[in-house]
Amino acid sequence: MTADDLHLLNTRHSVPSRQLGEPAPDAASLARLLEAAVRVPDHGKLVPFRILTLRGDAKLAFGAQLTAMALAKHPDMPESKREKERHRYTFAPLVLVVVAHIHRDSTVPEFEQNLSAGCVAYNMLLGAQALGFGAQWLTGWAAYDRDVAALLGLADNEHVVGFVHMGTATMDTPDRDRPSVDGIVSEWTP
Incomplete structure (x- = not known):
């Protein structure tokens, strides 16, 4: 193993959705990315996820429909937030909606099924970067709203894990400070 083997993980960072433009991955690249993204831990082989x-x-x-919903739910929303809602889906040329598809009759806990779906979203970030694209995993109010779930055609056993905005970075994004491993890792002893 060399230092280069972990290069992708050591350089992984999100590119803000407002800094993503054309092009997005073409059909062939997207297919390759998604095939890799779904290679996640999946206790019970349930495939507790899908992608829109x-x-x-x-x-x-x-x-536009999300903006209308947000304004209907919060008519007193400040103008700055209204503007953010209006433009949220105008930057990145591709948004992948990662949906958790929970098998409630399974012995696999729902929490583990959600983690599996979350791994799909994270693999999308890694895959986008590996292919030379930028991506950002976002949630916000829309990920937790059942009216948005209905708009997306989600079943009662489904919910949004995240909206992965993807495209080409329009500017360099500086990396942020990362936690020190020394501060978060300890050895358990009996």
């Missing part, structure tokens, strides 16, 4: 793609006019329509 948002792009083009559909992505913009989704963003």
Whole structure:
């Protein structure tokens, strides 16, 4: 093993969605990325996840509907937040919606199923970077709202894990400070 073997993990960072533009991965690259992204721990082989793609006019329509929902739910929203809602889906050319598909009749705890779906979202970030693209995993109010879930056509046993915005970075993104391993790792002793 060499230092280069962990290069992707050691350089992984999110690119803010506002700094993502064209192009997004083409069909072949996206297929390769998604095939890799679903290679996650999956206790019980349940495949407790699925993925929706948002792009083009559909992505913009989704963003407009979310804006209308947000304003209806919070009519006193400050103008700065209204502006953020209006533009949230106008930057990145591709948004992948990672959905947890929970098998409630399984002996595998729901928490583990959610972790599996979360790993798909994280693998998308790694895969995008490996292919030379930028990505950001976002949640926000829309990930937890059942009206948004209905808009996306989600079943009662499904919920959004995250919206992975993807495209080409339009500027360099400085890395942020990372935690010191010394401060978070300790050895357990009996």
